[in-house]
Amino acid sequence: MDRGTVGSAHRGRLLVEVRQEGRSAVVTPVGELDHHTADLLREPLENCIAEGLVRLVVDCSRLEFCDSTGLNVLLGARLKAEAEGGRVHLAGMQPVVARVFEITGAEAVFAVHDTLAAALSDRPD
Numbered sequence: 001m002d003r004g005t006v007g008s009a010h011r012g013r014l015l016v017e018v019r020q021e022g023r024s025a026v027v028t029p030v031g032e033l034d035h036h037t038a039d040l041l042r043e044p045l046e047n048c049i050a051e052g053l054v055r056l057v058v059d060c061s062r063l064e065f066c067d068s069t070g071l072n073v074l075l076g077a078r079l080k081a082e083a084e085g086g087r088v089h090l091a092g093m094q095p096v097v098a099r100v101f102e103i104t105g106a107e108a109v110f111a112v113h114d115t116l117a118a119a120l121s122d123r124p125d
Contacts, residue, residue: 013037018044024089024120025053030062033070041070045077054086057119061092066100078110087111091119 014037015030025048029041048056056077060066078088089111093101101107113119 014040016040016044018048020053021057021120024055024057026057026059026116026120028059028062032065033063033073034065034067035069038069038073042073042076045073046080049077049080049084049086052084054081054084055089056081056086057089057091057116059091059116059119060094060097061116063094063097066097068100068104071100071104071106075106075109089113089119089122091116 013032013034017028017030019026019028027041027044027048031037033041045056045058048054058074074088074090081088090101091113092115093112098107101110101112111119111122
């Protein structure tokens with residue numbers, strides 16, 4: 001199902017949209033990713049991997065906040081995707097979110113792209 005919405009979920013301060021685009025699952029968290037909302041992102045990421053969509057593109061362009069719990073969700077998804085031969089790509093991070101990845105050094109273990117288009121084309125930025 002190319003370019004179709006696979007699903008979405010909403011809890012308080014976070015909405016997560018999931019769609020398949022080509023060979024990628026595009027997961028778009030909108031709002032704040034923290035201790036209270038982390039499961040809302042964890043579940044669709046794990047579902048994508050379980051369904052064989054191990055090339056995950058997380059469109060961070062509408063993510064306003066990410067704490068250590070959110071970071072751990074993404075790191076866990078990265079490990080699971082890589083165990084299945086896939087990869088997690090992060091795209092369009094806002095400065096406040098990018099700073100969390102810079103401070104922790106986590107940006108080094110993800111494929112980070114400036115834009116969603118770049119992540120989907122898998123070209124380096």
